[in-house]
């Protein structure tokens with residue numbers, strides 16, 4: 001299937017106090033047209049940094065894209081001029097940011113903020129702009145859009161702000177949407193509504209979606225394929241159903257076992273012991289070794305490459321074929 005966006009071997013570092021640490025190491029992922037690709041992993045694994053690299057929004061310095069390619073419409077985004085990038089960002093590729101409230105400007109109304117993207121990228125009249133903003137508010141399920149359009153961000157609930165952020169991201173009908181934890185701050189009902197909405201729009205607009213979340217339950221519901229990230233790397237990748245049925249990385253098994261079991265209780269079960277090592281202190285060999293129940297000596301010496309273990313199913317683990325759920 002043709003890719004709408006392809007990230008190849010992306011490496012990103014941050015420097016502080018003269019010390020440079022790699023936070024994303026050789027990440028490759030591909031988002032086919034009209035599909036939802038999920039990226040999952042615990043906090044600090046490099047999900048947002050990967051997404052911000054696509055938007056060319058890594059603050060440089062202290063950040064630096066050390067290598068790799070991000071291919072979109074025949075060109076490498078990393079080599080576009082700032083001007084070309086501005087015309088792409090928020091227009092053909094857009095992003096729902098992880099922190100909606102702080103991403104909205106408190107001194108502008110909802111209508112102004114959504115309209116800004118339209119004014120920047122499309123040549124439309126004020127009247128057309130207003131109609132389009134109202135359409136977008138309706139599309140994201142905001143009731144009474146005629147009055148909401150005049151609201152300031154402080155007048156909106158968390159769920160409403162999130163919907164406004166989605167409307168902003170969708171304003172110019174992007175070909176690629178990056179949704180970074182779009183539902184984390186919301187309660188379960190609103191969460192389901194927003195996921196449904198993103199999926200709906202994918203179908204209606206043929207949009208390709210990169211959906212970032214720490215929650216495999218969300219991935220199971222909407223993603224076609226999944227990339228599991230750990231400590232700045234992709235450690236497993238497969239079609240969603242395959243990954244859930246036959247996980248090939250002990251980290252994925254840990255994530256699957258910590259999904260609350262709805263049949264028995266709502267408690268979180270078997271959280272993975274330990275924490276993600278911080279960038280700059282990754283051990284030699286496999287980065288998951290200190291938390292892995294299957295670790296052997298080889299894991300402490302050699303880093304496992306991402307390789308195919310079943311058809312279209314990749315895992316970076318020396319013992320992938322012994323992994324069971």
Ligand SMILES: Nc1ncnc2c1ncn2[C@@H]1O[C@H](COP(=O)(O)OP(=O)(O)OP(=O)(O)O)[C@@H](O)[C@H]1O
Nearest residue numbers: 014023042043044045046047048049050062214279
């Ligand atoms: N501006 C920055 N300066 C220095 N380090 C940064 C910066 N932004 C991110 N990092 C570091 O990069 C690493 C990856 O961060 P990132 O935000 O991509 O994680 P994440 O997977 O999105 O986590 P979360 O689930 O908490 O959103 C972290 O160790 C983080 O501290």
Ligand code: SF4
Nearest residue numbers: 286289292299317318
């Ligand atoms: S390579 Fe070794 S330490 Fe790493 S996940 Fe596989 S078994 Fe565990």
Ligand SMILES: [Mg+2]
Nearest residue numbers: 047048049098
């Ligand atoms: Mg993040």
